[in-house]
Amino acid sequence: MTIGTVTSKPKAASIPETVQKAHDAFNRGVTKPMEWRRKQLKSMLRMYEENQDAMVEALRKDLRRSKMEALLLEVDYLINDLKNTLHHLDEWAKPVRPSKTIVNMLDDVVIYNDPYGVVLVIGAWNYPLQLLLLPMSGAIAAGNAVVVKPSELSVNCANFIAEMLPKYLDNDAVLVVEGGPKETTELLQQKFDYIFFTGGTGIGKIVYEAATKSLTPVTLELGGKSPVYIDNTVDxxxxxxxxxxxxxxxxGQTCIAPDYVLCSKEVQDKFVEAAKKVLYEWYGEDPQKSPDLCRIVNSRHFSRLxxxxxxxxxxxxxxxxxxAQDRFxxxxxxxxxxEKDKIMEGEIFGPILPIVPVENAYEAIKFINAxxxxxxxxxxTTNATVRDSLLNNTSSGSVCCNDTVMQMGVDTLPFGGVGHSGMGAYHGKATFDTFTHKKSCLIKNFAAIGEKLGSGRYPPYTDSNLNFIRTLMRKRQPPSLKFLPYLLAFALGVGVTYGVFAVQKMSSEDL
Incomplete structure (x- = not known):
């Protein structure tokens, strides 16, 4: 294992050579020891803490991201996630021993958390640090070797990643591939054990198609038109x-940003009036001069919007x-x-919020499900019936009630899509689990009683042996606890009565 500081930039290896290097490291067993995983994660944490200003500056150059948004939505987010992973790593990685039936009462039943092998993580440009480095850290925590591909659209953040990862992490097992569509296409032609992709649905389909050729499991974090329903019960x-x-x-360049609003025309009018005041309060008369508004990532996306x-x-x-010149x-x-307007054709991914009038929650459900x-x-809404109706009659990757985006900050809530919005989930323990194969293991022993119990499976087959085995294997429902309170009350009553009689008896004997 070599963890060194790069003093001069070596000649870039080819993509097949880079991927093979990762395979070689994994096959040598470099990444599996807990000591290696913990050392890499601690080095990542040190990288974040020592380079916060550089990360903020890279985000400013790529997206004109304000310091507050850069720190809260990316840098601090990464730091807190990594600290949580380090705190729970031993607990997450240890083998799990599930319950077992009478058939296996003498055996050991274990689920091992195995790394997949070599993982490819492809990041996105809108949160270019968080969306690449967070899944990467989870892959390392699970014991994998990792090849990462930062987005070429966020040039400065991609340069930061390419420069810093070799300085802090194992150069044999954590590798960076820079470039654009050509390099991504070549990467997808290599053999990986797992692929994690964040980006648009169109590219996600290409990644998925490439993965199916080698039956490589994938996580696809995509997007879609995330709706907001507002009724007249809220502030x-x-x-x-x-x-x-x-x-x-x-x-608005956030995959979980509200894409459109569904509400009555009465609520629409109130919302628009409130929005005017809020936006003036936040950004002033000339929002373009506000230091708190980002810019569109490039001219192509600006033209689309x-x-x-x-x-x-x-x-x-x-x-x-x-x-256009400022991409503002x-x-x-x-x-x-x-629904026929152009703005409703696809995900907006920009600072434009359409409002679609509907009469009630029932119409909103029909609109979403279409x-x-x-x-x-x-x-x-503050109406629990309305909330439950929307929750129970629609399907989405996640739901947040009476707020937006904040569900991302709950590390015990897995984050991921469903259908066209993606597959798989991560965050917190779910990130570790995403990059872990749950290897089931039954460990039998040679105890005489165990062999006696299992001997009925051997030929010659008889009806008595068959009936005995079927009896052992039959699933039995645990006893109902419905009457447990009554039994406890009865037992308590008996106990009290017995105690009273005992006291009376002792008293009579004393006399």
């Missing part, structure tokens, strides 16, 4: 603040200003949108 100002924050952080605004120009009720789009709300399953859904 509209508080709701507006929570929805607009979730929508406009990172200029501009075309959505152009098609919705007559329905814009808040914002709408743009600057003002936080914008579009009202009275219909589309692909979203990555997340937001429900704003």
């Amino acid at each position: 509209i100002v508080v709701s507006a603040r929570r929805i607009l924050w979730g929508k406009f952080i990172n200029a 501009q075309s959505l605004l152009d098609a919705s120009v007559n329905k814009i009720v808040v914002g709408g200003k743009t600057d 789009i003002e936080p914008t709300i579009v009202a009275n949108v219909t 589309r692909e399953k979203p990555l997340t859904m937001y429900i704003f």
